[in-house]
Amino acid sequence: WGLMLVLSVAIYGSHAPLLTLCxxxxxxxxxxxxxxxxxxxxxxxxxxxxxLTWNRQLLGVxxxxxxxxxxxxxxxxxxxxxxxxxxxxxxxxxxxxxxLSNLKIVSTALLYSLFLRQRLxxxxxxxxxxxxxxxxxxxCGGLQDPGSPSKMQLHVTLVGLLLIxxxxxxSGLSAVYTEAILKTQALPLxxxxxxLYFFGVLLNLIGYFWSSAEGGFLExxxxxxxxxxxxxxxxxxxxxxxxxxxxxxxxLFVISCSILVNALLSVTLFSLQLTLLFFVAVSCIGxxxxxxxxxx
Numbered sequence: 001w002g003l004m005l006v007l008s009v010a011i012y013g014s015h016a017p018l019l020t021l022c023x024x025x026x027x028x029x030x031x032x033x034x035x036x037x038x039x040x041x042x043x044x045x046x047x048x049x050x051x052l053t054w055n056r057q058l059l060g061v062x063x064x065x066x067x068x069x070x071x072x073x074x075x076x077x078x079x080x081x082x083x084x085x086x087x088x089x090x091x092x093x094x095x096x097x098x099x100l101s102n103l104k105i106v107s108t109a110l111l112y113s114l115f116l117r118q119r120l121x122x123x124x125x126x127x128x129x130x131x132x133x134x135x136x137x138x139x140c141g142g143l144q145d146p147g148s149p150s151k152m153q154l155h156v157t158l159v160g161l162l163l164i165x166x167x168x169x170x171s172g173l174s175a176v177y178t179e180a181i182l183k184t185q186a187l188p189l190x191x192x193x194x195x196l197y198f199f200g201v202l203l204n205l206i207g208y209f210w211s212s213a214e215g216g217f218l219e220x221x222x223x224x225x226x227x228x229x230x231x232x233x234x235x236x237x238x239x240x241x242x243x244x245x246x247x248x249x250x251x252l253f254v255i256s257c258s259i260l261v262n263a264l265l266s267v268t269l270f271s272l273q274l275t276l277l278f279f280v281a282v283s284c285i286g287x288x289x290x291x292x293x294x295x296x
Contacts, residue, residue, distance in 0.1 A: 004238050008254050011235040013261025015228070017269055022224045029220030033208040035229060036082055040204050042233035044197035050190040063187075068195050070181045075199035077174035079207060084167045091160030095139065099154065100164045102135035105252050107172035112248050115176050127291035128249075131256045134284035138259050142278035143266050175251065179243040189244050193237065253292070256285050 022028060088097060109128045113120050120128075156164075182192055208217075242250050259281055266272045 004241065005250075005254055008235055008238045008242075009257045010261050011231045011238075012255055012258030014231065014265055016262055017265040018224055018228050018231075020270065022222060022228070024220070029222075030225055031208075031215070031217075031219070032086065033204065033211055034217050034219075034221075035225065035232075037201065037204045037208050038229045039232045039236065040197055040200035042229055043236050044194065044201055046233060046237055047190055047193035047197055051188075051194060055188045055190055063191075067185060067187060071192070071195040072199045074174060074178045074181060074196055075203050077170055077177065078200065079203040081167060081170045081174060082204070083207060084163060084170065088160060088163045088167060091163060092156035093154065096154040096156045096160070097164070098139035099136055100156070100161075101167070102132050102139065103164070104168040104171040105132050105135065105256075107168040108175055108248055108252060109172075111172040111176040112179075116180060116247075118247070124292050127288040128252070130284045130288035130291070131252060134256055134259065134281040134288065137277045137284065138263075138281040140277055141275055142259070142281055143263060143272040144275050145270075145272055175243070175248045178240075179248050182240065182244040189240060192244075193240055196240075249292070253289065256288070259285065 019028065022030070085097075092100075105128060109120065109125070112118055178196070182189065185192060239251055242254070259278075263274060263278055267274060
């Protein structure tokens with residue numbers, strides 16, 4: 001468990017630095033839709049491999065459509081959120097998105113408490129709000145480029161606020177709904193993942209062809225992009241284990257702790273400097289972990 005969670009923290013934290021390494025003349029050279037399709041396809045292939053290795057006897061078993069159909073909605077929610085992230089950038093700057101997207105911690109916790117009937121104590125709610133504070137602090141200037149102005153300016157339109165609200169709602173709903181399916185079905189995780197990622201590939205392929213512009217499917221790809229595809233696929237599989245055998249709250253803590261890896265890589269690779277807000281964020285995360293998982 002510990003190794004999986006540490007690996008997931010490392011993958012979450014390295015995602016943004018890897019994207020920066022992929023840039024050519026300050027621009028992302030590949031289509032994000034292509035990467036999403038390849039990530040889903042890689043997860044599907046890994047799931048099939050796990051099924052053939054550990055649950056081969058299930059290949060001849062008839063499965064009811066009632067077991068398969070719920071994963072279509074789950075994949076649809078994830079696909080909708082992936083597209084929302086792209087469209088939201090038109091109505092706010094990236095810094096504002098980074099700050100406001102931390103609200104999905106609250107939406108996920110609320111939906112987790114309501115739909116999975118998991119009552120959270122005041123102590124645990126305080127811990128989750130500390131995670132939000134950590135994310136906001138880090139997003140507002142935890143890292144600083146010595147050669148650029150330190151003052152941060154946020155910009156968002158009314159439509160942007162509406163979209164970020166929908167994004168946070170769908171983000172929480174997709175995670176909690178998927179956790180509910182994984183836990184209520186008496187099926188092995190490898191088979192459930194096979195259903196989920198089949199629909200994931202299908203829906204994201206439709207999205208790719210719907211939004212496809214000029215250029216090939218693999219245009220702009222490099223070795224760094226392949227690292228992103230494999231790491232994100234691996235992380236998706238780890239998160240399915242977390243949701244099946246733990247909870248979405250654990251996932252939220254993993255994402256928040258990834259700030260540490262992100263900062264370490266950003267300082268090492270891009271010579272960015274840590275600011276006071278970074279240490280505020282780290283303190284909030286440490287206190288949140290103690291409040292939520294510590295001995296009462």
